[in-house]
Amino acid sequence: MSVFNEIAKPGQEFRTWKGWEKVLFRFFFIFFIILILPLDWKFYRELFSIHWAHLHFHDLFDLSKYQPRILPEDRIAAWGIGSFANWGVFILISIIGAVIWGRADSGRKEYTVLYYWLRVLVRFRLAFLLITYGFIKLFPLQMPYPSLSNLLTNYGDFYAWKIYFQTLGISPKYESFLGFVEILSAFLLFNRRTVTFGVGLIFGFIGNVAVANGFYDIGEQVLSSYIVLMAAFLFVHDIPRLYQLLVKEKVARANKFIPDFSAGPVRRLRLGLKYAFLVFVVVFAYKVFDNYSTDPYKVPHQAGLSNAYGFYNVRQFVLNKDTLPYSKTDPQRWQDVIFEKWSTLTIKVNRPVIIDKSSGEAVHEKDIDRNYELAGFAGRHYFYYDADTLQQTLALQNKNINQRGERLYLHYTRPNDSTILLSGINERRDSIHVVLARVDKKYLMLEGRRKPVKS
Amino acid sequence: MSTADIDIAISRSRKEAPNGTGSTERSSRPGRIPWTNTQKVAFRIAFLYFLFLCLPTYPAFYERLFGLKFSKITYNDFQEIVAFWPPQLVTIESEEGIFGIYNYINLILVFVAAAIGGGIWSLLDRKSTGYSKLYYWIRVLARYRLAYGMIGWGLKKAFPMQMVYPTVGMLNTPFIDMAEKKLYWSHVGVSFGYTIFLGFAEIIPGLLLLHRKTAVLGAALAAVVTFNICIANHAYDAGVAVPAAYFALIGIFIAWYDLPNIWKLLVKEQDIVPYRYYPDLSGKWQKITRGGLKTVFNILFVPVAAGLWAYGFFHGNNYNIPSTPGLAGTKGYYNVTEFRLNGRLIPYSPQDSIRWQDAIMEGWSSLSYRTNRGAIADRMIGYSPLRVKNDQKNRLLNQAESQNSDKLAKEKRIGIWG
Numbered sequence: 001m002s003v004f005n006e007i008a009k010p011g012q013e014f015r016t017w018k019g020w021e022k023v024l025f026r027f028f029f030i031f032f033i034i035l036i037l038p039l040d041w042k043f044y045r046e047l048f049s050i051h052w053a054h055l056h057f058h059d060l061f062d063l064s065k066y067q068p069r070i071l072p073e074d075r076i077a078a079w080g081i082g083s084f085a086n087w088g089v090f091i092l093i094s095i096i097g098a099v100i101w102g103r104a105d106s107g108r109k110e111y112t113v114l115y116y117w118l119r120v121l122v123r124f125r126l127a128f129l130l131i132t133y134g135f136i137k138l139f140p141l142q143m144p145y146p147s148l149s150n151l152l153t154n155y156g157d158f159y160a161w162k163i164y165f166q167t168l169g170i171s172p173k174y175e176s177f178l179g180f181v182e183i184l185s186a187f188l189l190f191n192r193r194t195v196t197f198g199v200g201l202i203f204g205f206i207g208n209v210a211v212a213n214g215f216y217d218i219g220e221q222v223l224s225s226y227i228v229l230m231a232a233f234l235f236v237h238d239i240p241r242l243y244q245l246l247v248k249e250k251v252a253r254a255n256k257f258i259p260d261f262s263a264g265p266v267r268r269l270r271l272g273l274k275y276a277f278l279v280f281v282v283v284f285a286y287k288v289f290d291n292y293s294t295d296p297y298k299v300p301h302q303a304g305l306s307n308a309y310g311f312y313n314v315r316q317f318v319l320n321k322d323t324l325p326y327s328k329t330d331p332q333r334w335q336d337v338i339f340e341k342w343s344t345l346t347i348k349v350n351r352p353v354i355i356d357k358s359s360g361e362a363v364h365e366k367d368i369d370r371n372y373e374l375a376g377f378a379g380r381h382y383f384y385y386d387a388d389t390l391q392q393t394l395a396l397q398n399k400n401i402n403q404r405g406e407r408l409y410l411h412y413t414r415p416n417d418s419t420i421l422l423s424g425i426n427e428r429r430d431s432i433h434v435v436l437a438r439v440d441k442k443y444l445m446l447e448g449r450r451k452p453v454k455s
Numbered sequence: 456m457s458t459a460d461i462d463i464a465i466s467r468s469r470k471e472a473p474n475g476t477g478s479t480e481r482s483s484r485p486g487r488i489p490w491t492n493t494q495k496v497a498f499r500i501a502f503l504y505f506l507f508l509c510l511p512t513y514p515a516f517y518e519r520l521f522g523l524k525f526s527k528i529t530y531n532d533f534q535e536i537v538a539f540w541p542p543q544l545v546t547i548e549s550e551e552g553i554f555g556i557y558n559y560i561n562l563i564l565v566f567v568a569a570a571i572g573g574g575i576w577s578l579l580d581r582k583s584t585g586y587s588k589l590y591y592w593i594r595v596l597a598r599y600r601l602a603y604g605m606i607g608w609g610l611k612k613a614f615p616m617q618m619v620y621p622t623v624g625m626l627n628t629p630f631i632d633m634a635e636k637k638l639y640w641s642h643v644g645v646s647f648g649y650t651i652f653l654g655f656a657e658i659i660p661g662l663l664l665l666h667r668k669t670a671v672l673g674a675a676l677a678a679v680v681t682f683n684i685c686i687a688n689h690a691y692d693a694g695v696a697v698p699a700a701y702f703a704l705i706g707i708f709i710a711w712y713d714l715p716n717i718w719k720l721l722v723k724e725q726d727i728v729p730y731r732y733y734p735d736l737s738g739k740w741q742k743i744t745r746g747g748l749k750t751v752f753n754i755l756f757v758p759v760a761a762g763l764w765a766y767g768f769f770h771g772n773n774y775n776i777p778s779t780p781g782l783a784g785t786k787g788y789y790n791v792t793e794f795r796l797n798g799r800l801i802p803y804s805p806q807d808s809i810r811w812q813d814a815i816m817e818g819w820s821s822l823s824y825r826t827n828r829g830a831i832a833d834r835m836i837g838y839s840p841l842r843v844k845n846d847q848k849n850r851l852l853n854q855a856e857s858q859n860s861d862k863l864a865k866e867k868r869i870g871i872w873g
Contacts, residue, residue: 146630155633156626160645167642170635174690193722204679208656215649238721245720245727246713247668254724313805326804328790328813335805443631444832445638448692 006266007259008113014257017110025111026098028233029118034090035226036125040068057136057287058297058363060280064132065223083222112257119234123189124277126230129223130186130206135285137179139292143169144299147373149338149346149380151445152311157379160216161359165376170445181205189234190277192259196238202231219359297363298372300342305387305394305412308339308420312436320430332426337436338380339420343367343387345396346380353378354402368399383408398427490585498586500566500573502593505708507565508701509600511539530610530763531774537607537756541565541701556689558697562704587732594709598664598674601705603756605661605677610761612654614768618644619775624815624823627788634832639691656680664709665753671713678706779820789814791824 017025038044043066050059070089136142143165150166158166168175181201188198210224237255245252261267295301314334317324324333328350335348344367360372368384381403383396392413398406410424410432418438426432490498511517516539523532544564547557611617618640625633625641633641643650657680663673681702688696712731719725736745771778791811794801801810806827814824 151631152629154627154629155621155641158630163642163645166630167638170638171690174687177686177690193724196721200675200679204676205683208683211652212646212649215646215652241720242717245716246671249668249729249731251729252720252727254720254726258724325802328803444634445631448635 003265003269004117005113006263007116007261009258009260012257014110014112022108022111023098023102025115026101027094029111029114030097030101031090031094032118032122032230032233034093035067036121038066038068040066040070042069055283055287056297056363057284057291060284060287061132061136064128067222067226084225087222116257116259119192119195119237122230122233123192123195124273126202126227126234127186127189127277128280129227130182130189130202131281131284134179134182134186135288137175138183139179139288140169140172140175141288141292141296141298143175144296144372145169145172147299147340147344148309148311149340149344149382150373150377151443152338153377153379157377159355159376161218162376164212164216164218178205178209195234196242199231199235202227203235207231298360298370300340300344300367300370300373300384302343302367304339304341304343304345305385305389307417309341310339310438311441312337312339312420313439314434315437316433316435318433319426332430334434336439337434340373343385344373344399345383345385345394347383348380351381353381354400356400356402358401368397371399371401374399381406393424394422488585495583495586496573496577498590499576499580500569501708502586502589503572503576504566504569505593505597505705507569508541508705509596512542513540528763529772530760530767533756533760533763534607534611537603537760538698540698556696559700562697562701588734590712591732591734594670594712595667597705597709598667598670599752601674601677601702601709602661602664603752604702605657605664605681606757607760609654609657609659609661610764612650613658613761614764615644615647615650615654616764616768616773616775618650619773620644620647622776622817622821623786623788624817624821627813627815635691636693639687639693660706662757665757671710671717674706674709676706678703678710681706777817777819777821781816781818781820785816786818787816789816 038047043063046059046062046066067086068090069086071085075085133142146166146169155163168178182205185198185201185206188194188201206224207228210221210228212218213221213224241252241254244250261270291297313336314326317333319332324330326335327333328335331349331351333349335350337348338346340346355378356371356375358371358375360370360375364370374380374382382399383406384399385397386395387393388395392411394408394410394412396408396410398404406427408424408426410422413421415421418440420436422432422434422436424432516535519532519535541561542565543558544561547555547560608617621641621644625637630638643653657677660673660677660680663669664677665673681699685696685699685703688694688699716727716730720727736742767773790813791803794803794810796809801807803812804810804827805812808826808828811824811826814822816822
């Protein structure tokens with residue numbers, strides 16, 4: 001520990017702490033050490049499974065979300081207070097630890113130096129998280145612009161979290177702005193003296209996100225509470241002096257403990273930490289930008305059938321030689337079809353969707369597994385297709401993890417630009433013949449308010 | 456520490472010497488260090504600027520205020536008082552409505568006017584050594600203006616009315632068929648809890664602003680919150696970006712007084728001695744006036760306003776939702792299984808412009824149906840109506856108050872619109 005103590009200048013005077021200050025400090029020290037230091041072996045499993053030669057930003061992103069887990073994953077509630085079960089155990093450990101520590105160290109007058117280091121740890125931990133979440137918003141990857149199928153899904157067919165994500169997704173510039181604020185607050189945490197300003201931004205912007213996480217079932221409520229807890233902990237340092245200055249209007253004493261980093265080992269430690277963090281920021285930013293500009297991870301990669309992008313009315317639908325009329329209730333008769341810009345085709349038909357309840361957050365190499373476009377939605381069936389442009393065939397497979405068994409093999413012809421004829425067999429091995437007619441409609445969301453009213 | 460003490464001593468003797476009167480202001484640090492010329496000029500401009508911004512400057516405000524009927528007062532009347540706009544010197548009728556991006560010209564023009572006024576003031580007033588007193592009072596005005604504004608806007612959300620929980624009709628409408636602003640509001644409206652949280656994110660800064668010791672915290676929070684609202688309004692074309700920016704400006708102005716010392720304390724790590732100036736209000740009548748005004752206004756704009764919002768919310772006067780009940784037990788989404796036009800059966804088709812595809816009954820007296828026929832969208836956004844120059848045909852759509860249900864209800868005209 002002597003290395004850490006070197007930052008105290010000789011002759012530095014320390015204020016004697018009150019009893020309750022020492023008790024609280026011991027508790028939070030143990031609690032944050034458990035939460036922040038990578039003590040959980042699962043961290044190393046993740047760390048060592050990273051292919052550094054083909055580093056994906058998401059590997060680092062996953063690491064930044066690290067929290068130790070002591071209870072088995074399947075025993076923990078996904079929602080509500082139960083999801084904080086691990087924290088409950090850590091709080092218990094910290095209380096016991098603080099009591100023992102208090103007994104063993106009863107003569108202690110203060111923990112100024114240790115407090116300083118704990119704040120360093122919390123600052124870097126928090127900045128690490130804010131940087132990763134900041135950059136995936138600055139380059140709008142976290143909430144990608146919604147697909148045409150997503151846009152043409154009824155509002156009531158969304159989970160609340162999906163409404164939240166998609167509403168942010170339609171305004172990439174606003175998403176970038178929110179990301180910028182997160183990065184800015186991370187850099188304010190980087191400097192000891194601007195921490196409180198960073199905390200202010202975190203409360204104002206990220207606190208908002210944290211609350212939204214709870215209300216929209218986004219599923220990261222433990223993580224966002226963690227962010228708010230760390231920010232609050234950092235803020236505590238300056239509360240008494242701000243209170244003196246602004247409310248009591250008495251002489252406000254500034255922080256008197258100025259760490260001295262001139263000694264060799266501690267200087268190297270500090271520089272090492274600083275540069276490691278900066279290198280991380282640069283590498284991460286580059287990797288995120290690279291992903292954003294070449295292959296946004298939540299969006300399928302392979303291009304769709306050329307010039308097919310659009311919304312199609314199913315003008316004719318023949319099932320085993322029976323022509324089925326338009327119907328909103330028939331479980332077989334397609335109502336409309338959408339070709340995405342990538343190789344996804346979606347069908348609206350009155351057949352239930354078993355909803356993909358994941359968040360669509362994971363990284364997948366194959367397009368069929370990239371499920372953000374269907375996660376949290378009912379209303380449409382999403383199919384991945386392989387197009388053979390020579391034979392003019394489409395091999396379709398349902399993207400939904402619950403309905404992967406559905407496969408369709410269709411032959412296509414395109415008599416003109418706005419018509420596609422499909423014929424082949426559907427997921428029930430019935431023969432179908434479908435006439436798709438492209439619908440060109442003006443949409444209020446895209447038209448906006450900037451054009452004159454037309455009647 | 457010690458140097459600051461000496462400064463005070465010097466300034467005290469300097470000020471007291473010429474006019475000989477004793478100190479009447481109570482403060483350990485009376486703010487009497489003579490101001491620099493730059494400070495004085497900057498103050499004069501800022502004073503005039505925020506005076507113009509914080510007082511309602513258009514006649515309609517006063518007409519409404521004095522035309523209030525006490526028997527018919529609702530939350531909406533309170534809201535109209537606290538939600539007055541900054542001076543509108545120029546109304547540019549852009550496609551974005553009156554609060555489009557061009558509307559910033561008004562904030563700039565008022566500043567130009569304040570700069571001119573400040574220049575004249577500087578020419579006339581060459582004696583003043585500082586304006587601590589005026590600075591105090593302009594902050595009082597700004598604080599209360601911002602506080603009541605924030606609380607008013609917050610109450611709209613604390614009693615979730617501003618952002619409506621999506622109606623059955625909206626739930627059965629594709630995402631893309633709604634305007635961006637509607638999408639932004641609805642994504643909040645989806646969650647009652649989140650809407651209430653946002654309400655308190657405005658009410659709490661407002662309450663902090665009511666007390667001069669916590670005002671800086673309230674002002675800083677209000678500035679952060681309204682700045683975010685401003686950016687979001689631009690991002691989603693939601694129509695009230697300029698009023699939000701206006702609130703943020705006032706917040707920054709109030710916090711400005713304390714910011715240099717907060718900066719010195721936290722960033723420069725210097726001890727700070729008390730520096731705030733308070734005018735002496737210890738006289739009997741001064742005490743009574745101050746206490747009386749404060750009590751009356753605070754009671755009116757906090758508990759009474761909150762009570763009216765609560766009353767409206769719990770008694771069916773939700774200004775964004777019709778209040779006439781619908782047919783009992785009919786609320787829901789209906790497929791149109793049979794449709795006859797003049798006795799002739801028309802089969803379902805998504806292409807048909809007459810044949811209804813589905814119909815929706817709301818919990819109130821609204822019925823909507825879908826056909827393949829274009830609709831003229833009502834693009835009214837909050838208080839910022841779409842205006843199209845020389846468009847006589849769609850005049851009603853372009854009027855500012857075409858959707859003010861509260862007003863229409865009072866005039867018993869709601870039937871026309873409901």
